[in-house]
Amino acid sequence: MAEPILSCRGLTKRFGGLLAVNRVDLDVEQGEILGLIGPNGAGKSTLFRLIAGIMHPNAGTVTFGGHRITNRPAHDVCVAGVAATHQIVRPFRDMTVLDNVVVGAFFGRRPRPHGPAAAREAALAALRFCGLEGRAHSDARTLNLSGQKRLEIARALATRPEVLLLDEVLAGLNPTETDQTLELVRTIRSHGTTIVMVEHNLRAVRGVCSRIVALVNGSKIAEGSPEAVLNDEAVVSAYLGTTHA
Amino acid sequence: MDRRTASLAACGVALAAAIAVPFVASRAEYVLDVLFLVFLYGAMATAWNLLGGFAGQVSFGHAAFLGIGAYTTAILTQLGISLWIAVPAGALLAGAFSLVIGIPAFRLRGPYFSIATIGIGEATRLIALNWTSLTGGASGLTLATAPPLIVQYFAALALCVVSVALAAWIKVSRFGYALAAIRQDPDAAETLGVATTVAKTQALFLSACLLGVAGSIYALHYLFISPDSVFGFGTSIGLVIMPIIGGLGTVTGPLLGAVVYTFIREQLAATLANADLLAFGLLLIAIVVFEPRGILGIIDRVRSGKKPPPEIAAVGDG
Amino acid sequence: MLVAGLYAAMSYGLALIYGVLKIINLANAGFLMLGAYVTWWLFTAFHVHPLLAPLAIVPLFFLFGSALERTLVRRVLGAEPIISLLLLFGVWLVLQNLAYVIWTGDTRSIDTPFIDATVSVAGMQLAVPRLYVFAMGVLVLVGLQLFLTRTYLGRAIRATAQDRDAARLVGVDVERVNGIAFGIGIALAGFGGSLLSLLFSFTPDFGRTLSLKSFCIVVLGGLDSIVGVAFGALSLSLAEAFGVRYMPASLQNLISFVVLVVVLIVLPKGIVGTLRALRRG
Ligand SMILES: Nc1ncnc2c1ncn2[C@@H]1O[C@H](COP(=O)(O)OP(=O)(O)OP(=O)(O)O)[C@@H](O)[C@H]1O
Numbered sequence: 044m045a046e047p048i049l050s051c052r053g054l055t056k057r058f059g060g061l062l063a064v065n066r067v068d069l070d071v072e073q074g075e076i077l078g079l080i081g082p083n084g085a086g087k088s089t090l091f092r093l094i095a096g097i098m099h100p101n102a103g104t105v106t107f108g109g110h111r112i113t114n115r116p117a118h119d120v121c122v123a124g125v126a127a128t129h130q131i132v133r134p135f136r137d138m139t140v141l142d143n144v145v146v147g148a149f150f151g152r153r154p155r156p157h158g159p160a161a162a163r164e165a166a167l168a169a170l171r172f173c174g175l176e177g178r179a180h181s182d183a184r185t186l187n188l189s190g191q192k193r194l195e196i197a198r199a200l201a202t203r204p205e206v207l208l209l210d211e212v213l214a215g216l217n218p219t220e221t222d223q224t225l226e227l228v229r230t231i232r233s234h235g236t237t238i239v240m241v242e243h244n245l246r247a248v249r250g251v252c253s254r255i256v257a258l259v260n261g262s263k264i265a266e267g268s269p270e271a272v273l274n275d276e277a278v279v280s281a282y283l284g285t286t287h288a
Numbered sequence: 289m290d291r292r293t294a295s296l297a298a299c300g301v302a303l304a305a306a307i308a309v310p311f312v313a314s315r316a317e318y319v320l321d322v323l324f325l326v327f328l329y330g331a332m333a334t335a336w337n338l339l340g341g342f343a344g345q346v347s348f349g350h351a352a353f354l355g356i357g358a359y360t361t362a363i364l365t366q367l368g369i370s371l372w373i374a375v376p377a378g379a380l381l382a383g384a385f386s387l388v389i390g391i392p393a394f395r396l397r398g399p400y401f402s403i404a405t406i407g408i409g410e411a412t413r414l415i416a417l418n419w420t421s422l423t424g425g426a427s428g429l430t431l432a433t434a435p436p437l438i439v440q441y442f443a444a445l446a447l448c449v450v451s452v453a454l455a456a457w458i459k460v461s462r463f464g465y466a467l468a469a470i471r472q473d474p475d476a477a478e479t480l481g482v483a484t485t486v487a488k489t490q491a492l493f494l495s496a497c498l499l500g501v502a503g504s505i506y507a508l509h510y511l512f513i514s515p516d517s518v519f520g521f522g523t524s525i526g527l528v529i530m531p532i533i534g535g536l537g538t539v540t541g542p543l544l545g546a547v548v549y550t551f552i553r554e555q556l557a558a559t560l561a562n563a564d565l566l567a568f569g570l571l572l573i574a575i576v577v578f579e580p581r582g583i584l585g586i587i588d589r590v591r592s593g594k595k596p597p598p599e600i601a602a603v604g605d606g
Numbered sequence: 607m608l609v610a611g612l613y614a615a616m617s618y619g620l621a622l623i624y625g626v627l628k629i630i631n632l633a634n635a636g637f638l639m640l641g642a643y644v645t646w647w648l649f650t651a652f653h654v655h656p657l658l659a660p661l662a663i664v665p666l667f668f669l670f671g672s673a674l675e676r677t678l679v680r681r682v683l684g685a686e687p688i689i690s691l692l693l694l695f696g697v698w699l700v701l702q703n704l705a706y707v708i709w710t711g712d713t714r715s716i717d718t719p720f721i722d723a724t725v726s727v728a729g730m731q732l733a734v735p736r737l738y739v740f741a742m743g744v745l746v747l748v749g750l751q752l753f754l755t756r757t758y759l760g761r762a763i764r765a766t767a768q769d770r771d772a773a774r775l776v777g778v779d780v781e782r783v784n785g786i787a788f789g790i791g792i793a794l795a796g797f798g799g800s801l802l803s804l805l806f807s808f809t810p811d812f813g814r815t816l817s818l819k820s821f822c823i824v825v826l827g828g829l830d831s832i833v834g835v836a837f838g839a840l841s842l843s844l845a846e847a848f849g850v851r852y853m854p855a856s857l858q859n860l861i862s863f864v865v866l867v868v869v870l871i872v873l874p875k876g877i878v879g880t881l882r883a884l885r886r887g
Pocket residue numbers: 058061063081082083084085086087088089090130
């Protein structure tokens with residue numbers, strides 16, 4: 044098998060006495076859609092933040108494309124080619140939808156568009172991709188939740204990532220919107236972007252992911268094909284709420 | 289004619305008028321004096337706005353840069369050094385100082401940064417007051433000769449034009465997008481690849497250099513500077529107030545604010561000491577509560593007959 | 607060292623308001639100044655002894671603060687933090703310059719026998735007002751702690767400070783608590799100002815330097831903890847007492863700015879917050 048495009052080794056994050064992420068090893072293969080599941084508070088979002096450089100780990104390393112990116116600031120990681128969406132959406136509320144995405148296009152991974160016109164063009168392309176072009180000139184705060192989640196994706200896409208980390212982009216969407224977003228995720232992958240997605244909707248995860256990693260209390264407890272992981276005894280008991288040591 | 293051409297044309301006309309004023313105005317002395325102030329303040333407000341408005345990093349200590357520019361020029365000209373060297377030196381020194389304070393201060397966020405700037409402004413004033421051998425302490429510095437008023441006028445006009453043009457260019461550039469993103473949500477900006485600290489530091493540096501030049505012009509106009517005039521808290525207050533009156537984070541707002549500011553000061557300062565600052569305080573409260581986008585916001589609202597944006601009108605908490 | 611009591615007294619309000627409303631009361635300096643002037647005015651116009659002035663100042667300032675919260679502050683609580691900062695900056699400007707208009711910029715001071723009294727303790731001559739202010743600083747600390755931990759209202763305030771949504775869920779009227787907390791914060795500032803007038807002469811610009819010290823203290827203490835404030839006040843007064851040995855007195859005020867900036871940068875969570883984090887970690 045080829046070198047994984049992104050890999051974590053022994054990644055650990057403590058909040059005071061709480062071990063939010065506990066010695067996690069994770070390999071992401073080029074071109075896959077990897078699902079990251081686990082009950083609330085398992086440390087999924089924290090793991091994403093560690094990879095994206097939004098937070099820095101107490102121990103462990105993150106390697107991307109053969110380079111160590113551990114402890115690099117978030118903007119560096121994004122420029123290197125790893126983009127993340129926020130679980131709790133954070134649009135630039137007083138900017139237009141288009142301008143939100145232009146920020147991503149202007150910065151992000153190289154090569155960058157030259158000049159404002161090219162950046163707008165790239166941003167419009169990302170919006171079209173996410174089905175938001177009709178709202179390009181509305182203020183971001185006027186979007187509903189599903190629109191704001193799409194905007195998160197569009198902004199991240201505009202940074203031209205090689206790996207895209209999606210944190211619960213399906214939460215709060217109705218079944219139609221869910222299906223549209225899943226379709227979008229597949230399309231993004233078909234354009235060559237590797238995807239890691241945190242998701243509570245197990246049906247969706249089963250449908251779209253090629254591989255799944257399960258996290259409980261900060262530790263990885265299972266990894267493998269969707270069938271194997273979703274039927275794993277430890278995973279099932281964690282989801283049913285039985286305490287798992 | 290689209291909006292862009294229209295506003296460019298408007299700027300051209302205004303600029304032509306400003307250039308013509310000295311040659312056509314009757315009572316030229318008085319008119320020039322007032323317009324000089326408007327342009328100087330306009331440039332200063334625009335400079336402050338690069339950081340405070342565009343990037344949302346409100347500084348209550350920007351007088352420091354004006355003061356450094358003013359003192360550098362005053363001291364160097366006293367040594368017989370040409371203005372062509374003294375003024376750029378003032379600007380660069382102000383810029384260099386901005387880097388010295390910006391690098392630590394930008395580890396702070398929003399309101400914390402603002403509070404630290406009060407301390408920085410006050411600390412520089414105290415230093416200017418106590419470093420008597422260099423600054424003459426409380427008794428200030430006097431300059432020997434001033435360039436003629438018309439030269440001062442064109443200097444202020446040029447600085448103002450440069451500042452506003454710079455702001456207009458930044459607004460639509462990549463840099464401007466970085467600053468706008470920082471203002472709205474620095475964390476989200478970071479995750480989109482914006483090096484927020486670098487961008488903020490650049491904005492501060494530009495802002496400080498422009499204020500350094502403004503300080504030089506100030507010193508050459510008044511021929512007397514003291515820690516309480518150029519480094520004073522009152523100066524910092526003015527720098528905050530003008531852009532807010534006109535429209536925080538806009539290109540022309542600070543200039544509009546400078547017009548209103550100069551007018552109110554001319555009207556009130558003479559009648560009753562501190563009445564102008566009282567008025568500014570009331571104005572600031574009114575703007576923040578009713579129309580945080582300032583005069584330009586009001587114009588916008590009148591033009592489109594729109595209600596204010598929902599979250600400003602809403603009475604929220606949290 | 608005794609000055610610590612004073613520093614604490616003028617900073618409690620700041621911490622309380624920050625704790626509950628999560629806004630920084632930039633107008634604190636204005637209310638300190640106003641407290642000093644009202645004390646002076648009561649004394650010169652009505653011969654009210656300066657020690658009695660707080661009896662009027664505290665309720666008056668409380669009402670004023672609550673009204674201010676209800677009319678203005680409440681409108682900007684949802685907006686960006688910078689907006690509330692600018693609003694309170696405006697309030698400060700108004701208070702300060704209103705004072706200039708009413709009382710002119712002349713330096714005022716209160717002159718009674720009490721002000722000049724000294725006692726000797728263990729061979730040291732101590733100024734009675736300084737002792738008194740120190741005692742008051744401690745007393746307010748104890749009083750506030752009792753109020754916050756023992757009364758229903760105090761508990762409601764603490765609950766709101768910790769988690770306003772949770773507080774609302776258990777039936778706390780969060781809007782009312784905001785008004786009350788802001789009122790108490792302003793009353794504390796007025797009281798602090800009244801105490802200050804016993805020690806210093808003042809002008810309408812009075813309080814700016816002191817307020818910077820308050821920010822420093824509150825940041826040292828961790829922004830929302832009353833005990834932290836007392837602790838911060840003690841640290842700053844020690845730093846100053848220590849600093850004056852090495853630099854000219856005219857630069858003494860620089861110390862607090864330097865401490866402020868350094869603390870903001872090195873310990874953004876304050877000393878207490880850092881200790882807490884260390885203990886947990
Ligand atoms: N900044 C923080 N400070 C302190 N504790 C935190 C912080 N962020 C997360 N935690 C804690 O770390 C643990 C893991 O949180 P995390 O958000 O990573 O979980 P999650 O798996 O994403 O959960 P969810 O499915 O609810 O999104 C939780 O107990 C959370 O309370």
